[in-house]
Amino acid sequence: MTEVSEFHATRVPPRRPGNLEGVARVIVDVLPKAEILDPQGQAVARAMGRLGVGGVADVRQGKHFELEVDDTVGDAELEHIAGTLLANPVIEEWVVRRVQ
Amino acid sequence: MSRIGVITFPGTLDDVDAARAVRYAGAEAVSLWHDDADLRGVDAVVVPGGFSYGDYLRAGAIAARSPVMGPVVEAGRAGMPVLGICNGFQILCEAGLLPGALVRNHGLRFVCREVGLRVEADTAWTSAFTVGQQITVPLKSGEGRYVADDATLDALEAEGRVVFRYTEPAPNGALRDIAGISSADGRVVGLMPHPEHAIDALTGPGTDGLGLFTSVLSRITAPPPPMAARA
Numbered sequence: 253m254t255e256v257s258e259f260h261a262t263r264v265p266p267r268r269p270g271n272l273e274g275v276a277r278v279i280v281d282v283l284p285k286a287e288i289l290d291p292q293g294q295a296v297a298r299a300m301g302r303l304g305v306g307g308v309a310d311v312r313q314g315k316h317f318e319l320e321v322d323d324t325v326g327d328a329e330l331e332h333i334a335g336t337l338l339a340n341p342v343i344e345e346w347v348v349r350r351v352q
Numbered sequence: 353m354s355r356i357g358v359i360t361f362p363g364t365l366d367d368v369d370a371a372r373a374v375r376y377a378g379a380e381a382v383s384l385w386h387d388d389a390d391l392r393g394v395d396a397v398v399v400p401g402g403f404s405y406g407d408y409l410r411a412g413a414i415a416a417r418s419p420v421m422g423p424v425v426e427a428g429r430a431g432m433p434v435l436g437i438c439n440g441f442q443i444l445c446e447a448g449l450l451p452g453a454l455v456r457n458h459g460l461r462f463v464c465r466e467v468g469l470r471v472e473a474d475t476a477w478t479s480a481f482t483v484g485q486q487i488t489v490p491l492k493s494g495e496g497r498y499v500a501d502d503a504t505l506d507a508l509e510a511e512g513r514v515v516f517r518y519t520e521p522a523p524n525g526a527l528r529d530i531a532g533i534s535s536a537d538g539r540v541v542g543l544m545p546h547p548e549h550a551i552d553a554l555t556g557p558g559t560d561g562l563g564l565f566t567s568v569l570s571r572i573t574a575p576p577p578p579m580a581a582r583a
Contacts, residue, residue, distance in 0.1 A: 284455075288499060289525070291460050315409075337417065340410055340446065342453040343499060 399440030458525025
């Protein structure tokens with residue numbers, strides 16, 4: 253939790269002014285499952301070698317979502333959003349984190 | 353005359369060709385709109401190709417949750433023939449009407465050329481062919497690699513639900529060279545290649561694709577009566 257919060261503190265825009273009490277920030281990270289071939293990640297890994305960094309064994313390319321949700325959205329709803337829309341369970345895995 | 357609906361989403365490219373194929377087969381093509389949860393009384397539905405909603409998120413993911421897809425999923429589960437072509441196949445998988453998913457081609461290149469397909473199952477959309485027949489239709493997709501877990505692939509093969517297989521090693525890396533599959537009742541079919549582009553020798557590689565659209569005409573029936581009305 254800590255490292256995620258610190259990471260996003262540097263790049264998530266500040267909340268809009270106004271009454272946003274009860275609004276929480278949620279991160280959903282989606283990655284292709286390990287057993288699914290990820291040719292995009294492989295292409296990125298090969299490019300790293302061209303930067304002169306040879307120690308990167310593997311790259312998996314995924315998606316990062318930042319949601320602002322009000323207090324009517326519970327963990328069950330977040331899991332539903334992530335598992336039915338943001339990620340496709342056939343090919344992807346996902347993690348939901350509340351950061352604020 | 354049979355009425356076959358063709359859906360248009362924002363970003364759909366091949367609805368005009370799909371409607372033309374429906375008319376060549378001798379049916380009436382009925383335009384369906386993504387934002388309208390109404391199938392307008394059609395007997396079957398074609399979900400055509402393109403890049404619906406820009407394919408944001410994943411190919412077909414947002415289209416699968418559009419208003420028109422609610423009745424399509426409901427009708428498809430009740431036995432209405434539904435054909436998903438290319439992006440339409442991706443949409444049917446995302447909507448849960450067909451198992452598995454379509455992901456980026458293994459070579460990362462958009463593949464646009466004619467391919468050979470072997471027809472491997474007798475379904476509502478392939479009854480005009482004989483099982484084992486080879487046909488030639490165009491393939492044009494960047495995310496056409498069919499994937500599913502081994503148990504799903506084994507079940508599809510065991511149940512005769514692999515409808516089309518590439519006659520060469522799949523140009524997109526599709527598992528088991530699968531180009532198209534069907535629902536358990538053989539009435540919902542999805543495939544990556546484009547039969548609607550192969551219905552006239554003037555504009556395509558031949559007329560092999562027309563068979564899908566003529567097949568369904570003999571398989572259109574009224575939906576089965578509710579359970580209570582049988583017996």
